[in-house]
Amino acid sequence: MPRLNRIRQARYLPPLVLLLWGWLLVWSSVSARLDLLLNAVFHPVVAIAGVVLMVLGAVQLRSAPRLKTPLNPLSWLVSVAVALLVLLFPPAPSFSDLAANRSEALPEAPRLSFFLPPEQRTLTEWVRLLRSQPDPNLHAGDPVRISGFVLQRPGMQPQLARLTVRCCLADATPAGLPIDWPANADPKPDEWLAVEGTMTTQTKDGLLINVVKPTTIQSIPRPERPLEP
Amino acid sequence: MSSKGFGSSTGKVRLLSVALIGLGLVALVQQQILLRRPPRLRSVAIQSIRSGAAALDVRFSRSMNRKSVAENSRLVPHQPHQWFGQQNQFRLLLDPGALIRSPQRLVLAGDDQRGLALPNRSLWWDPRSTLVAVVVEKEGEQLKLRRRDGSWLPLSSVEQRILQLEPLGNGEGVAFVTDNDPSQLEVLLRKLTPRAISDQAQGLAEPLPAAIQSLASGSLLFAHLSSNQRGELLVQVGGIEVGSDRTWIRSVDAKRRDLNLEVAGAIRLLPDGSGMVVPSYNGLDLLPMNPDRQGNSLQSLPGSRELKSFCSGSGRAVLLRNWPDYRRSIELVIPGQIPRQVWLGEAGVMAAACDNRGEKIWIVLRNASPTLRDELLLLNSSGSVLKRRFFPKWYLASGAVLDVDPATNRLLTVMTDGDGAKRRAALIDGDSLEFELLKPQVVLARWLPSGGELDEFSKVRR
Numbered sequence: 004m005p006r007l008n009r010i011r012q013a014r015y016l017p018p019l020v021l022l023l024w025g026w027l028l029v030w031s032s033v034s035a036r037l038d039l040l041l042n043a044v045f046h047p048v049v050a051i052a053g054v055v056l057m058v059l060g061a062v063q064l065r066s067a068p069r070l071k072t073p074l075n076p077l078s079w080l081v082s083v084a085v086a087l088l089v090l091l092f093p094p095a096p097s098f099s100d101l102a103a104n105r106s107e108a109l110p111e112a113p114r115l116s117f118f119l120p121p122e123q124r125t126l127t128e129w130v131r132l133l134r135s136q137p138d139p140n141l142h143a144g145d146p147v148r149i150s151g152f153v154l155q156r157p158g159m160q161p162q163l164a165r166l167t168v169r170c171c172l173a174d175a176t177p178a179g180l181p182i183d184w185p186a187n188a189d190p191k192p193d194e195w196l197a198v199e200g201t202m203t204t205q206t207k208d209g210l211l212i213n214v215v216k217p218t219t220i221q222s223i224p225r226p227e228r229p230l231e232p
Numbered sequence: 233m234s235s236k237g238f239g240s241s242t243g244k245v246r247l248l249s250v251a252l253i254g255l256g257l258v259a260l261v262q263q264q265i266l267l268r269r270p271p272r273l274r275s276v277a278i279q280s281i282r283s284g285a286a287a288l289d290v291r292f293s294r295s296m297n298r299k300s301v302a303e304n305s306r307l308v309p310h311q312p313h314q315w316f317g318q319q320n321q322f323r324l325l326l327d328p329g330a331l332i333r334s335p336q337r338l339v340l341a342g343d344d345q346r347g348l349a350l351p352n353r354s355l356w357w358d359p360r361s362t363l364v365a366v367v368v369e370k371e372g373e374q375l376k377l378r379r380r381d382g383s384w385l386p387l388s389s390v391e392q393r394i395l396q397l398e399p400l401g402n403g404e405g406v407a408f409v410t411d412n413d414p415s416q417l418e419v420l421l422r423k424l425t426p427r428a429i430s431d432q433a434q435g436l437a438e439p440l441p442a443a444i445q446s447l448a449s450g451s452l453l454f455a456h457l458s459s460n461q462r463g464e465l466l467v468q469v470g471g472i473e474v475g476s477d478r479t480w481i482r483s484v485d486a487k488r489r490d491l492n493l494e495v496a497g498a499i500r501l502l503p504d505g506s507g508m509v510v511p512s513y514n515g516l517d518l519l520p521m522n523p524d525r526q527g528n529s530l531q532s533l534p535g536s537r538e539l540k541s542f543c544s545g546s547g548r549a550v551l552l553r554n555w556p557d558y559r560r561s562i563e564l565v566i567p568g569q570i571p572r573q574v575w576l577g578e579a580g581v582m583a584a585a586c587d588n589r590g591e592k593i594w595i596v597l598r599n600a601s602p603t604l605r606d607e608l609l610l611l612n613s614s615g616s617v618l619k620r621r622f623f624p625k626w627y628l629a630s631g632a633v634l635d636v637d638p639a640t641n642r643l644l645t646v647m648t649d650g651d652g653a654k655r656r657a658a659l660i661d662g663d664s665l666e667f668e669l670l671k672p673q674v675v676l677a678r679w680l681p682s683g684g685e686l687d688e689f690s691k692v693r694r
Contacts, residue, residue: 120531120567120568121567121568122568134317134318134321136281137316137317137318137321137322137323138281138282138283138284138287138316138323138325139283139316140283140284140589141281141282141283141546141547141589143589144566144569145566145567145568146568146569210298210314210316211314211316
């Protein structure tokens with residue numbers, strides 16, 4: 004009880020919590036933690052919000068002696084605990100699990116053309132091209148050089164995929180390409196791979212589809228910015 | 233708070249609650265009505281970028297079951313075809329081997345993802361290209377369109393000479409260059425209204441001539457035209473004065489965009505509308521539609537090469553390469569791969585063309601010994617000769633191109649007899665290479681692609 008009373012006297016608690024959260028937001032923006040969660044366009048917004056919180060915290064800290072004791076210091080302490088958890092456990096989302104439960108309705112793509120050399124297309128650009136030009140024979144024989152994570156959907160062959168986001172992981176939409184995995188390949192969900200090969204056609208369930216036939220498959224680290232706009 | 237005030241507040245809360253419940257009920261009723269509403273057909277458009285004989289892009293009001301659409305829709309008369317796509321956008325693709333000799337009736341049916349049936353809908357579609365030609369008349373030359381019954385429809389007045397003919401890739405017009413006085417060329421555009429798709433059988437017909445428009449005139453020494461499948465038109469003109477060369481692109485909505493390019497020849501627009509092939513002093517350059525010579529978007533293919541034909545919009549093309557030892561080769565260019573040589577020899581290459589996928593390549597060769605004769609070769613993409621035939625007593629006319637109509641698998645060109653007195657449009661079967669000469673005397677002949685879109689089935693969008 005005496006300890007709780009001391010906490011209740013803690014006039015410095017609210018400004019310190021504001022400073023902590025402000026610093027957390029700024030640090031998350033600077034340390035690329037947000038790259039896993041949020042479209043890069045919105046990173047400055049988070050950083051600015053962090054700076055605003057820190058300024059508010061600093062102003063409150065100056066006038067702390069004159070402040071009233073916080074009404075419910077326990078809620079401020081819970082907030083501190085959450086901030087510490089965010090610091091201690093960096094985000095490590097499973098893109099495969101997330102993508103497997105999302106619809107594949109990609110946002111309306113800008114008009115893609117055959118002008119871009121095929122080997123320079125990203126995985127997302129390939130998926131968008133195949134949707135805007137769903138005629139598999141138009142793409143057969145084109146060289147492919149893509150990277151992505153292994154997406155494993157229940158009962159289906161693993162695909163190589165990327166997540167596209169307009170804002171953040173909450174609206175992430177998977178863009179996946181079927182791969183004709185070699186017999187010795189063992190793709191594991193969430194593993195990041197770079198694949199070079201050729202776009203081929205295969206008939207699956209009576210439908211002609213495009214499938215990437217790899218010539219080389221290389222394991223790569225997760226890119227710094229794995230989400231695509 | 234007085235009891236009166238309290239009673240008033242309670243009344244307001246009750247009113248608000250009733251309003252919210254009412255709105256909720258309206259939303260619920262609307263949701264239930266929409267849930268039970270059958271899917272609708274939103275638009276149907278002729279797609280010119282395709283690997284097969286013909287293609288239609290079909291858009292529904294909601295996500296459809298592709299398998300159900302494929303099983304329940306049909307083409308009359310039957311043609312081998314496949315359905316591609318997902319969600320609410322599908323593509324009907326007729327197989328490359330489909331030979332279209334008459335208009336098609338498409339009966340669209342199928343279920344959406346929730347099992348609600350699309351009300352059956354019939355459409356009529358004629359994917360065959362239309363022949364346009366510069367026909368020789370008594371007083372000069374005239375641009376004409378050949379109707380399905382074989383009669384000819386004039387598209388221009390009789391001119392002294394018509395030097396070039398360029399159908400717009402979306403089928404909505406024909407551009408041509410007239411020469412009525414020395415150094416006085418004029419670039420004209422005859423606009424056309426395509427009628428290749430309709431929701432009524434009697435709505436199908438040859439394109440309807442609309443206004444004629446002058447794009448350039450005056451003291452011009454040369455004029456060159458190129459169009460893409462979006463219907464954009466590139467115009468290159470130049471006069472006697474140094475620096476009088478002008479190049480611009482006329483967009484589909486008739487806006488002019490000037491290009492500031494130094495070129496060494498005639499520019500060709502890529503069929504899919506994404507760029508252009510520009511001859512330079514070092515070879516061929518591939519530029520985007522908004523070219524920036526300073527930027528890094530330039531792609532080059534060095535060597536003495538000449539673009540002969542695009543393989544529709546698939547990104548493939550056939551090039552002629554001139555070697556220092558006077559030999560010539562034909563190369564198939566596939567994006568991302570080094571050019572593939574499919575023929576090499578000393579004969580003159582008069583024209584070349586390829587099918588949509590670059591799997592069939594036609595070349596007209598001219599041999600001078602022992603006697604002058606033209607030969608048409610049909611090659612596959614590996615360079616193997618599939619078929620060859622000579623044209624006895626007939627020769628490809630100077631400057632004639634080989635134009636392919638994938639829907640009918642027919643090539644179109646212009647041929648002359650030995651002394652050049654007769655000059656006829658020739659229709660050549662793409663497989664058997666049998667040819668048929670049309671009667672009128674012509675100078676130039678090209679296919680005008682079929683085009684058009686039905687939007688909400690109330691009007692044709694142009």
